[in-house]
Amino acid sequence: MLNFELYNPTKLVFGKGQIEKLSELVPQGAKILLAYGGGSIFKNGIHQQVIDNLKGFEIVEFGGIEPNPHFETLMKAVEVIKTEKIDFILAVGGGSVIDGVKFISAAVHFDGNPIDILQKHILIKENAMPFGTILTLPATGSEMNSGYVVTIQATQEKLASGGSALFPQFSICDPTVIQSLPKRQLQNGVVDAFTHVMEQYLTYPHEGYLQDRIAEGILQTLIEVGPKVVENPADYALASNFMWSCTMALNGLIQKGVPSDWATHMIGHELTALYGIDHARTLAIIGPNLYRVLFETKKEKLAQYGKRIFNLSGTVDEIANEAINKTVAFFHTMGMDTRLSQYTENYSKTADFIVNRFDERGWKAMGERQNITLEKLKEIIEMSY
Amino acid sequence: MLNFELYNPTKLVFGKGQIEKLSELVPQGAKILLAYGGGSIFKNGIHQQVIDNLKGFEIVEFGGIEPNPHFETLMKAVEVIKTEKIDFILAVGGGSVIDGVKFISAAVHFDGNPIDILQKHILIKENAMPFGTILTLPATGSEMNSGYVVTIQATQEKLASGGSALFPQFSICDPTVIQSLPKRQLQNGVVDAFTHVMEQYLTYPHEGYLQDRIAEGILQTLIEVGPKVVENPADYALASNFMWSCTMALNGLIQKGVPSDWATHMIGHELTALYGIDHARTLAIIGPNLYRVLFETKKEKLAQYGKRIFNLSGTVDEIANEAINKTVAFFHTMGMDTRLSQYTENYSKTADFIVNRFDERGWKAMGERQNITLEKLKEIIEMSY
Missing domain, CATH: 1.20.1090.10 (Dehydroquinate synthase-like - alpha domain)
Structure with a gap:
């Protein structure tokens, strides 16, 4: 057996109705960027559930994160975070949204050109913006790991990276969400x-x-x-x-x-x-x-x-x-x-x-x-x- | 499937020679209580390895934690921690030593009579003293969970308790240690x-x-x-x-x-x-x-x-x-x-x-x-x- 280190601080909250715990999981008083994809969370009611369970929190929404999320799109979210003085990101979606939020989390405080994180495969071990997730599409495992894959549209490159600072603080996984997929x-x-x-x-x-x-x-x-x-x-x-x-x-x-x-x-x-x-x-x-x-x-x-x-x-x-x-x-x-x-x-x-x-x-x-x-x-x- | 929460922040460092990472794992500048059992760590050389890998740290030793560790013994360690102003506990041993250290960690800052933690099964969710472990006897899993079992000698009771604040910060598991068992x-x-x-x-x-x-x-x-x-x-x-x-x-x-x-x-x-x-x-x-x-x-x-x-x-x-x-x-x-x-x-x-x-x-x-x-x-x- 090879030597290894196992470290995974994500709190996984798994099961029916667990979204009700959302307000206890998000840091109290945080200003939240609510990040999502193409809008399926409006059709399946999850967007409303999130809003209902975050009463009293200030929320800024950022939708439109694509499947195989684009670097170019994610950098717009980084700008919103800086302008709006966001404290915490909530990713609501599948692996693409969660992966995209990991890159956003990495890029916000990155000292340099964020495209280097991808092209030079820079691992983020500190200074990431904290985030949690609500998983709506089981597949990638992104809800409980620190890796991600982002596509640079300009160069048609799909690149993987990660880092120990990029574990979600929590992930809510409710299996009933798959009914609408x-x-x-x-x-x-x-x-x-x-x-x-x-x-x-x-x-x-x-x-x-x-x-x-x-x-x-x-x-x-x-x-x-x-x-x-x-x-x-x-x-x-x-x-x-x-x-x-x-x-x-x-x-x-x-x-x-x-x-x-x-x-x-x-x-x-x-x-x-x-x-x-x-x-x-x-x-x-x-x-x-x-x-x-x-x-x-x-x-x-x-x-x-x-x-x-x-x-x-x-x-x-x-x-x-x-x-x-x-x-x-x-x-x-x-x-x-x-x-x-x-x-x-x-x-x-x-x-x-x-x-x-x-x-x-x-x-x-x-x-x-x-x-x-x-x-x-x-x-x-x-x-x- | 029942609803569940999975949270396990212990960093497991597994493999041959991993004790060499000890000085990076212990909080820098900490005054350490080195807790162990009957002295087998002197015979198998692990005590010396610990000392060699903690150069520059101030260490107070506390040996004699029994198999099925006694409440009475552990309370003596709590006194040492208070007297010596210890910041961090390093448990070196098997499940008994690690379990004992979890109780010590729980008792140091406990507001009340520590025997209640056991007899009233009080779960410790905050204010535990941080600790790490070096496992010398595989068996109990205590190196990567937040539970423990302690025996009250006076009443011949063996009681289990735990709490989310009682995960080891790290555990070093080197399989070669079992050769001397x-x-x-x-x-x-x-x-x-x-x-x-x-x-x-x-x-x-x-x-x-x-x-x-x-x-x-x-x-x-x-x-x-x-x-x-x-x-x-x-x-x-x-x-x-x-x-x-x-x-x-x-x-x-x-x-x-x-x-x-x-x-x-x-x-x-x-x-x-x-x-x-x-x-x-x-x-x-x-x-x-x-x-x-x-x-x-x-x-x-x-x-x-x-x-x-x-x-x-x-x-x-x-x-x-x-x-x-x-x-x-x-x-x-x-x-x-x-x-x-x-x-x-x-x-x-x-x-x-x-x-x-x-x-x-x-x-x-x-x-x-x-x-x-x-x-x-x-x-x-x-x-x-």
Whole structure:
């Protein structure tokens, strides 16, 4: 097992009706920036619930944070915070709104040009503006971690960063909110969380026996509830396990002490930046082909995954191959198209474009063994056409 | 799934050689009370490592905290803290030392008679003295939770309490420390952690699907590494999974959103208070008989446990019964005697004594369904003779 530090000070407030605790969770007397996305919180009644539960607080609203939030939009929020002398940010939304608020929190007191936080991957360890979240779309785990991903519109770059000062102070997770979500977003949430686990699990056999068991538990739960929750989002047992699995998939716990990959995300982010494909769907396109191209170095772990999750038997190669097929089948069950050509007609130069971009950034070796070279990257992307 | 709040601000620093980070973890300029137990930290070199890594800090030592730490001893530490104007406590030891330090932390600024904290079960939510820990004996999970158990010597009462202000600020967990532990303590650690999981898992089928999977993952890991780590404590893979499993068994995570039992611990504490039997061994004596007496209301979960952990098949009753037998067999493999009469000759009035004591305290209904009456309590204890 690798050495690790586990620190996660977010207070997670999980369950039906927990939004009623909001006024106790927000710092007393704070002037609040209420940040949200495209306005779905007006349709599902959550905006009104927030207002009702923040009586007596001074609130400034900032809506319009996009899916794959734009640096350019978020900098407008930073200006509002400075002008209005805001003390605390409340993010109400899914991963994009929460990720966006983390960047806002980082940028407000940043000494320098905030675009550097993204492009130079600067970790924020102090002087962040405190914030809390109300999660409306389970998927990213952003409600209980300190990482975020922001897109620079001007350069079409989708970049990840974070820092120990960027944990939400609290996150309210009420599983009943998923009832009003479109089916497509529920599908995305399941596949996103599933792939988060895979990035931290599907590497090579190691001494993190307990970490593997916990990762497998999340995968099993998502396979069990995923297809059902999409059809019955009002079923509280399904909704709560879906939501809790999404948080546990990326709150930092399962990656402690073990290697992780993350190349599927790095490639997937490019597909979103280039073609606007939903984040989860890019993962469903890339993940299985990455396992195929890296088969020789991942097959031992693929076989463990195949045995424990899908009860497969056979040789290591047979189980590993079939485990990839089962994963693709699960993604299909979750409504994912798993080929790039199903999303865009203009895919033919994608591999070259992304390879060049990674080359320019100096990203020449990825994955848990740093053995995903630019040649392998090209092969993965072309296999995904 | 039940509503829950998850908050755990302890910074866990896990791995080989992590004690070197001690001087960065302790508040700069603090005057430190170094609290420990019977002196094993002198034999295994940890005391010297602590001193070496706290150069420049003013340190006052307080040794002699007993297994099942005594209120009377801990109050002496409270006096030392007041006299010496201590700012921070460093607990170096196992669960007893850490539990003792939590009580000390609670008592220093307590407004009233500190014995009330125990006897009136007062939860400490503010004004605790900050403390960190260096774990030398994996078992209790105290290094990453806010609960503790202290024995009042004068009344032979072993009482549990806690509070959100009593999380360690940090805990250093180096799995190599277990190399110098006696086999008996390693055995105890595995069974203690195993039973912690069982208290939070072995209840009835519920909607906490993910929580069950994680609990099962810890049980599987302990069954896998437990018998081996006792024989090969220098094997880092075994040691690290053992230590991490102990922390995860009782850091609060797996009990969120699900019912829990804890009656085995309540009864076990009495056996320790009465006969000085090791805590873990009292759990091995009581647990299986509690499952037998509560068979009708626990059998569904026993069957899930039997299927998933021991791959049993048959009817619910058959699997549930065999799962109890398998549990006893595992305890035997871990070197546990599982009958009270193997520890003391004077056991014949134990049931009556404990029933009276629980009756006096008003503890008349225990367990996840509150269906462990005093009659059932008597039956469990008599079955354990």
